[in-house]
Amino acid sequence: MTLTPLPxxxxxxxxxxxxxxxxxxxxPGEAQPVLEALERESLTLxxxxxxxxxxxxxxxxxxxxxxxxxxxxxxxxxxMPEPITRLVEGDxxxxxxxxxxxxxxxxxxxxxxxxFAEPRGAHPILFCGDTLFSxxxxxxxEGTPAQMLDSLQKLSSLPDDTRLCCTHEYxxxxxxxxxxxxxxxxxxxxxxxxxxxxxxxxxxxxxxNLLLERNINPFLRTHLSSVADAVQSHDAVGVASAGVFAxxxxxxxxxx
Numbered sequence: 001m002t003l004t005p006l007p008x009x010x011x012x013x014x015x016x017x018x019x020x021x022x023x024x025x026x027x028p029g030e031a032q033p034v035l036e037a038l039e040r041e042s043l044t045l046x047x048x049x050x051x052x053x054x055x056x057x058x059x060x061x062x063x064x065x066x067x068x069x070x071x072x073x074x075x076x077x078x079x080m081p082e083p084i085t086r087l088v089e090g091d092x093x094x095x096x097x098x099x100x101x102x103x104x105x106x107x108x109x110x111x112x113x114x115x116f117a118e119p120r121g122a123h124p125i126l127f128c129g130d131t132l133f134s135x136x137x138x139x140x141x142e143g144t145p146a147q148m149l150d151s152l153q154k155l156s157s158l159p160d161d162t163r164l165c166c167t168h169e170y171x172x173x174x175x176x177x178x179x180x181x182x183x184x185x186x187x188x189x190x191x192x193x194x195x196x197x198x199x200x201x202x203x204x205x206x207x208x209n210l211l212l213e214r215n216i217n218p219f220l221r222t223h224l225s226s227v228a229d230a231v232q233s234h235d236a237v238g239v240a241s242a243g244v245f246a247x248x249x250x251x252x253x254x255x256x
Contacts, residue, residue, distance in 0.1 A: 001096070001119055003163070005204050006033040011169045012056050013206065015127060017096065022046040024070075024095050026115070026127045027167050031060035035067065047095040050074035050084070051129025052112040057167065077111035087113060105131040105155065107148025108138030116158060123209070124162040128155060133166045134208040135191070136174030137219040139253065145246035149222070156220050160211035171195050171205040174217075177255045181218045181230045181248070188216040222248060 002020070005013035008029050015026040016037055024047040025034050038045055045068035050058055052075060061072055061081045073093050076086040087093070089104035093115065100115040108130045115127040130138035131148075132155050140148055175192045182188055191212065195205045214220050221227045222244045231248050232239050238247035 001098075001122060003125065003165070003207070004037075005165070005206055006037055007169075007204075008033045008060075009056055013165075013167050013169065013204065014060075015165050015167070017125070018043050019096055022096055024049060025064070026165070027051055027057035027129060028060035028064055029056040029058070031063035031067070034060060034064055038068070044068070045070040047093070048072045049093065049095075049100070049115050049127060050080065051114060051127065051131075051167075052109040053078040053080060054109065054130070057129065075111040075113045078109060089113070100127075103154055105129075105151035107131060107140055107143035107145075107151045110142040112143075112151075114155065116162070118159075124159050125165060126155065126158060126162050126210075127165050129167055131155065131166075132164065132213070132217075132219075133168060133174055134164060134171040134195075134205055134213065135178045135188075135217050136170055136252070137217075137249070140249060145242065145249060148249070149245045152219055156210060156214060158210055160209070162210045163207040164209060164213060165207045169199075169204060169206070171208075172199060177252050178216060178218050180255065181251075182221075182226050185216065185226070187212075191216050218248060219245070 003017050008014045012029045014028045017024050023043040023045050026049045028034050048070050072084045074080045074084050076088045087102045091102040093100040098117045100117045103114045105112050105114045118124045198205050218227050228244045231244050235247050
């Protein structure tokens with residue numbers, strides 16, 4: 001299996017997974033990068049997986065469906081381009097010989113889902129949309145901090161070697177904030193150097209992996225004193241009223 005992030009729009013990635021003959025794509029915000037990849041690799045599009053309703057994740061679905069007759073899978077409780085097979089936590093999608101387990105991860109949107117698979121002989125794959133980013137997490141447009149924290153804890157409990165396939169190249173900006181929270185975290189400092197080198201030559205920073213994220217992502221580390229103390233120092237009133245995670249997310253919202 002070949003897993004590749006296709007750059008799209010301003011900073012999106014459309015994930016394409018293929019076996020040399022058939023492919024699936026995740027969150028196609030536009031159709032053209034996918035159509036070009038299918039032609040370039042002589043692939044047939046089998047399935048389209050959608051994590052949530054935002055236009056930069058669904059904008060190419062209709063064109064791709066009409067061009068390829070691929071089946072579309074997405075969240076049960078969000079407005080989606082029909083026809084679509086609607087999914088909730090525990091449902092399974094079989095594509096390319098893989099079984100993807102659906103996980104409910106509300107927070108960024110109310111009905112956001114993620115897809116998790118464990119290919120034989122390869123590292124697990126997590127397509128998590130805009131819930132978990134490398135060194136960050138999504139904004140809370142529709143859900144609550146408690147929902148997002150629960151969603152992140154679900155994802156963080158997956159195997160260490162799970163490949164984190166999120167859908168935006170936000171890593172460098174997320175790392176700037178993470179370093180403001182934990183400037184003495186050596187794993188974080190080292191990862192920042194690594195990612196800056198990748199972006200200098202135009203290489204994606206993704207996929208990441210969950211073991212790394214537990215070591216460097218402040219939104220997966222709010223239970224640790226190093227993060228909690230930094231958030232308390234930044235906004236003790238916020239911590240007292242809303243808690244560490246909610247205050248950390250609000251800090252990120254206003255971070256320059």
